[in-house]
Structure formats: structure tokens, C-alpha cells
Amino acid sequence: MKQFFKFVLATIVGLIITSVILFFVLIGIIVSAATSKPASVASNSILTITIDHPISERTPKNPFAGINFWGFNNKSIGLDDILENIKRAKTDNNIRGIFLNQSYMLSGQATTEEIRKALIDFKKSGKFVVAYGEIYTQSFYYLASVADKVYLNPKGIFDFGGFDSQITFLKGTLDKLGVEAQIIKVGTYKSAVEPFVLTKMSDANREQVTSYLGSLYDYFINNISISRNIPTDTLRDVANNLRVQYPEDALKYRLVDGLKYKDEVLDLLKDRIGVQHKKDLSSVDIEDYTKGDDDRADKTSGLQNIAVIYASGDIGGGDGDDNAIGSEKLSAALRKVRMDDKVKAVVLRVNSPGGSSLASAVIWREVVLTKKVKPVIVSMGDYAASGGYYISCAADSIIAEPNTITGSIGIFAILPNMQKLFNDKLGVTFDGVKTGKFSDLGNISRPLTPEERTILQTQVNRGYDEFTQAVAEGRHKTQVYVNSIGQGRVWTGTQALKIGLVDRLGNINDAIESAAKKANLKDYKLVSYPEQKGIFSKLGSSMSEDVKANMIKKELGENYSYYEQIKSLQSMMRTPQARLAYQVNIK
Structure with missing residues (x-):
């Protein structure tokens, strides 16, 4: 019994010590977040945009943003600040250009469209936009296609095979569980209920998905055609026949401007702004480039x-x-x-x-x-x-x-x-x-x-x-x-x-x-x-x-x-x- 109480006491003491330590760590995080200031931007800098997370409409007021602690790592930025920061960079004399670094664009097409239009407007200032990726998803390539130069890693992946929309059907699972989804609805095309009562798309749903997916794809192809000066028929042929399977294929069909490793692209950026290769490139992440006007x-x-x-x-x-x-x-x-x-x-x-x-x-x-x-x-x-x-x-x-x-x-x-x-x-x-x-x-x-x-x-x-x-x-x-x-x-x-x-x-x-x-x-x-x-x-x-x-x-x-x-x-x-x-x- 004495040994039991010893272990209990040790456990309680351990919990108290851990709680005290975590309390002070938490206070430090809060103070750091509350007192953090926008990053200062040196002259002759490049604004770096890396989007590897879903984009919310507004940058969240998150006390743990930018802190990699207990699974947070929430250095995220909302669409509002992305657009505002690109607009601000257009007239900021310290920003020479924008570097679109490898991104996955996990948000919807309209969000990507808003950022794409902001980049097109940014280029009206005469400043450059350069894109680089080890992996180009179709959404990221759509964004990157407005860049002055688009570079792909020589060992990279370039996805350009067209759009698809897939629905997960749960009827088979519900049947195995003995659950019947009783549906009451209005609307021939109201297909939200289909996953629970069917095992494949209805004819009406297939009709509407074919229609709107085709509309999305037409817009996607037409805008890339304009940005890259490639005929739409050529782009459709490349996608339909999956002619881009290796990085060299993307270069062959002029979808990218060069096959470069990251260090080579960084050297090209240094050349653009007149920095020696042996010196560091001055850059600021778009998440940090915000709220710079104190007045x-x-x-x-x-x-x-x-x-x-x-x-x-x-x-x-x-x-x-x-x-x-x-x-x-x-x-x-x-x-x-x-x-x-x-x-x-x-x-x-x-x-x-x-x-x-x-x-x-x-x-x-x-x-x-x-x-x-x-x-x-x-x-x-x-x-x-x-x-x-x-x-x-x-x-x-x-x-x-x-x-x-x-x-x-x-x-x-x-x-x-x-x-x-x-x-x-x-x-x-x-x-x-x-x-x-x-x-x-x-x-x-x-x-x-x-x-x-x-x-x-x-x-x-x-x-x-x-x-x-x-x-x-x-x-x-x-x-x-x-x-x-x-x-x-x-x-x-x-x-x-x-x-x-x-x-x-x-x-x-x-x-x-x-x-x-x-x-x-x-x-x-x-x-x-x-x-x-x-x-x-x-x-x-x-x-x-x-x-x-x-x-x-x-x-x-x-x-x-x-x-x-x-x-x-x-x-x-x-x-x-x-x-x-x-x-x-x-x-």
C-alpha cells in the first residue's frame, strides 16, 4: 500500500509540474502572438506566395498562427489578405516581383480565379511574376499560367489530363448496416440524396454534372490559351491524349518555359533583381507581408x-x-x-x-x-x-x-x-x-x-x-x-x-x-x-x-x-x- 501511494504521489507531482510548464509555454505563445508585428520589408525584395493549405475567406484570428506546436502549424492566410497583399505589393517600391512557389491550391476554382486576377493586375505595374513547382496540379498550373516564366523541376510531375467530378455512394454500406435512407425531396436534379439511395449517378445528375463540368473546363482551357498563347485545340489535344507524362513533354508543348531545379530558379530571381548568386535572396512570405500601414x-x-x-x-x-x-x-x-x-x-x-x-x-x-x-x-x-x-x-x-x-x-x-x-x-x-x-x-x-x-x-x-x-x-x-x-x-x-x-x-x-x-x-x-x-x-x-x-x-x-x-x-x-x-x- 505504501508503494501504491508513492506512485500516486509521484504521478500527481508530475502532472503539476507538467501543467506549470505548459502554462508558462502557453503564456509565452499568447504574448508572442499578441505582440507580433508585420515583417519589415527590405529594399529589392521578392514577395513569395506558397499556398499549401485550404484558403478561407478571411485570415483567422488564431493565437497559434505560425507556431508549430502540438499539431498547430497554422501559418495560414485568408483570401482577403492574399488579395490585399498582392495589391499592396503592386505599389510597394521594396517589392520587385512575386515568386509563386510550389503550391497545391486546395481551394475551389473561384478562389483560385480571384488570386489569378490579382496577379494579372499586379503585372500591370511592370513587375515580374515567376512560378516554380516540383508538382503542378491543374489548379496550381491555372494560377501559375499567368506568370512571366513558369519553371518545372526536371524530375517533377505535371498533371494536365482534364477535369473529373466523383461522388461517393453510401447505399451499399447502409444496406450492410441495415439502414434505409428515407428520402423526401423536390427537384429532378436535387442529387444530394443520391449517395444514400443509389449506387451510381442518375441520368439527370449525370446530365447536369456533364454540363457544368464542361463549362468549368472550357473557361480553364480558354484562359490558359490566352496566358500561354497556345491554341485551345492544342491544349485539348494535349489533355485528352495525356501527351504530358514527363517534364520534357510539358516543355515540348510550351506549357512551361524551362526545366529547372529550385537553386537554379533562385539564381534566376537574383539575376532579375541584380543580386550576386553568392548572396541571399531577400524575400518576404505573403503571410508575413500584411498590415504594414500603421497609420x-x-x-x-x-x-x-x-x-x-x-x-x-x-x-x-x-x-x-x-x-x-x-x-x-x-x-x-x-x-x-x-x-x-x-x-x-x-x-x-x-x-x-x-x-x-x-x-x-x-x-x-x-x-x-x-x-x-x-x-x-x-x-x-x-x-x-x-x-x-x-x-x-x-x-x-x-x-x-x-x-x-x-x-x-x-x-x-x-x-x-x-x-x-x-x-x-x-x-x-x-x-x-x-x-x-x-x-x-x-x-x-x-x-x-x-x-x-x-x-x-x-x-x-x-x-x-x-x-x-x-x-x-x-x-x-x-x-x-x-x-x-x-x-x-x-x-x-x-x-x-x-x-x-x-x-x-x-x-x-x-x-x-x-x-x-x-x-x-x-x-x-x-x-x-x-x-x-x-x-x-x-x-x-x-x-x-x-x-x-x-x-x-x-x-x-x-x-x-x-x-x-x-x-x-x-x-x-x-x-x-x-x-x-x-x-x-x-x-
Whole structure:
């Protein structure tokens, strides 16, 4: 017994010492993050852009950003700061050019498009852009194709074989588990439910995917053709016949300008800015090149405001976070800017595949009310589909990128019947008492009755009717017409412009300029909403969630998207959904 207490005491002492050490380490991290300043930029420098992580709409206020500790390593930057930093570098006399270092571009096509356009604008200054990669994914090559020079490692990999969109079907797994997905939906093309009831794509879904994937690919090929001065027919032939299998092939077909090792590219960069090869290249990472104007607040004080409200991620109730839209928090942000006399116009930045139809309708209502008192312009990112389109449709004007995924106007609900799993697989049975005929409507331990299914179908039909009516009113169309282009069908931004779902093609800066023009503002200040949590308010949740997310991402790699899909099933089972079926991943 004495030995037992000795071990217990030693363990307790060890835990106390470890906790004290970790406490001081944590304090050091917080102080370091709170007191960190933007990197100073030496003259004759190069701005280095390496994008090897998914790009969020806004740079998160993360106290552990840039610190490789306990699985964090979160030196990430949002699209807002990427665009702002490229714009700033254009007129910064200390920046001579941009180096696009090997990147994977894990975000959507519209995000890549925004950065690509910023680089094209940067080149108007006469400064250079040079790209290098050991591996060129098609998304990274699309970005890099605007560079003055594109270099590939002599032993590298160059992927240029065309686009594909793949859906994971779970029906076989559900059958083995004894789970039936009971589907209630509206919309021939509303294919979000297909993975649970089919083993392959329906004809309608194959039709729409073929259509929008073709639209995305046309835009991709046409822009590379312009940047690289290669005929589109040649590019299609190269891709269709996989003529680029080795680095020499990419050079042969003029997709790259040279096969160089990293050290050779760095020497070429030194030559461009007049630095001797034996000296170090002066460069600054785009994550560090930020918030350099200390007196910016003074310059913009007293100006009228344009509010940029970010709506990013799945739509649900509650507060949400930087990667999920909470109807409560977003609605509060809309009410706040609506009642703020200094805010003269609103840009609603939507990057969402949708989610809860109820939460979408709640946000839509706030957009309608805000539009009555000040201009509301929507800027669409990678996705503004289903519920993402619902919250957009009431705006004065909608601006999308050509490769934005939008539309998908439809509603569905999924209710699992797990009777076979409980009874046959697990040997679990249920019994009980109810006071009304429908008291246990939605019980997952048994199948729906025909009468219950009729009730739920009526509710979903009503939700679709309200959705199409909202779109018809916002877009000044008839509900019959909206239904004809609705039915859950997915469109690209280019296609959506032709059928009247969006007003013009452009990026977030175009939306801001449009908002300023509509509000008759020449000088203005941008303010962002919803307010991001600060260091101390985020500390507890940020620590656990970031560690967990980073560990899962590291373990699953490219398969992380499948994990997210399965995780989203929990919310799909609760309420009617206005949601896109899948993500479009371009290699």
C-alpha cells in the first residue's frame, strides 16, 4: 500500500509540474502572438506566395498562427489578405516581383480565379511574376499560367489530363448496416440524396454534372490559351491524349518555359533583381507581408463605411464560426449594419454549398430588410448553391466568378430507418406509449407510414415553393420560370449569367466598387462582419478544435473531404436541407 501511494504521489507531482510548464509555454505563445508585428520589408525584395493549405475567406484570428506546436502549424492566410497583399505589393517600391512557389491550391476554382486576377493586375505595374513547382496540379498550373516564366523541376510531375467530378455512394454500406435512407425531396436534379439511395449517378445528375463540368473546363482551357498563347485545340489535344507524362513533354508543348531545379530558379530571381548568386535572396512570405500601414486607421477615420459580411461554410442555426454560417450570428450582423448610419452599403460575400433550409430562410429575411434601407451586393465565391443561393437572391445585384458553382434551387430531407440495424444486427427492440397518432413522427427505429411520408413531403413541397417564390421576387422572374431552371439543378457562374440567376461576372473587388457606386461613395472604409473572436475569447475552443482538425487532416490527407461529407450527415438528418450534393474537386 505504501508503494501504491508513492506512485500516486509521484504521478500527481508530475502532472503539476507538467501543467506549470505548459502554462508558462502557453503564456509565452499568447504574448508572442499578441505582440507580433508585420515583417519589415527590405529594399529589392521578392514577395513569395506558397499556398499549401485550404484558403478561407478571411485570415483567422488564431493565437497559434505560425507556431508549430502540438499539431498547430497554422501559418495560414485568408483570401482577403492574399488579395490585399498582392495589391499592396503592386505599389510597394521594396517589392520587385512575386515568386509563386510550389503550391497545391486546395481551394475551389473561384478562389483560385480571384488570386489569378490579382496577379494579372499586379503585372500591370511592370513587375515580374515567376512560378516554380516540383508538382503542378491543374489548379496550381491555372494560377501559375499567368506568370512571366513558369519553371518545372526536371524530375517533377505535371498533371494536365482534364477535369473529373466523383461522388461517393453510401447505399451499399447502409444496406450492410441495415439502414434505409428515407428520402423526401423536390427537384429532378436535387442529387444530394443520391449517395444514400443509389449506387451510381442518375441520368439527370449525370446530365447536369456533364454540363457544368464542361463549362468549368472550357473557361480553364480558354484562359490558359490566352496566358500561354497556345491554341485551345492544342491544349485539348494535349489533355485528352495525356501527351504530358514527363517534364520534357510539358516543355515540348510550351506549357512551361524551362526545366529547372529550385537553386537554379533562385539564381534566376537574383539575376532579375541584380543580386550576386553568392548572396541571399531577400524575400518576404505573403503571410508575413500584411498590415504594414500603421497609420491606415488615421487615413480612413471619418469616412463612410461599406460593410463586407462574410457568409462562409455550411448553413445552420446558432452562431457558427469562421468556417460555418450560423443564422443567429449572421442575422445579427445584418441587423447591426442595417441600423448603423455610418454603413452606407453592404457586400454579402457568400461561399457556401447551403445547409438548413430554415436557417437559410432566416438569413434571407434579414437580407430583404437590409435591402430596403441600403444597397446590398452579393459577391459569390467558390460556392453559392442551394441555401447559399437562397440567402443571395434578395440582393440588389449578384456578382459571381465564371467558375462559381451556384443554383441548386431545391429542398430535401433524409430520415433514416434503422429498424433492421437495431433488430437484426444488434438485437435491440423498442416499445412505448404515445398520446397522439403522430407523437413519434421521425422515430428512426421504424419506417415511415404512408401518411407520415405524405406529411413530410407536403412540408418539403412548401419549403420549395417558398424558396422559388423568394428567388422569383428577388430576381424579378416568374415562379414558373424559376422552377424551370430550379429543380435542384447546378450551374456555373457563366451559365447562371445566361439564365438570369446572377447579374454579372466579377470578383469581390467588383462587388465593392458596385456597392460604392450604388451608394454614391467615392471615399469609403471597409468594415468586416461578423466580428471574429479575439485571442482570449477563442483560446479554449480554438485550442481543442484546431488540434483535432489538424491531426485528422494530417492523418487523412486528401481523403479529409470524405470525412467532412460523412460528418455533415448529422445535420442532414435533422431538418429539411437546401444543400449542394458534393464538392467539385479539381486536381
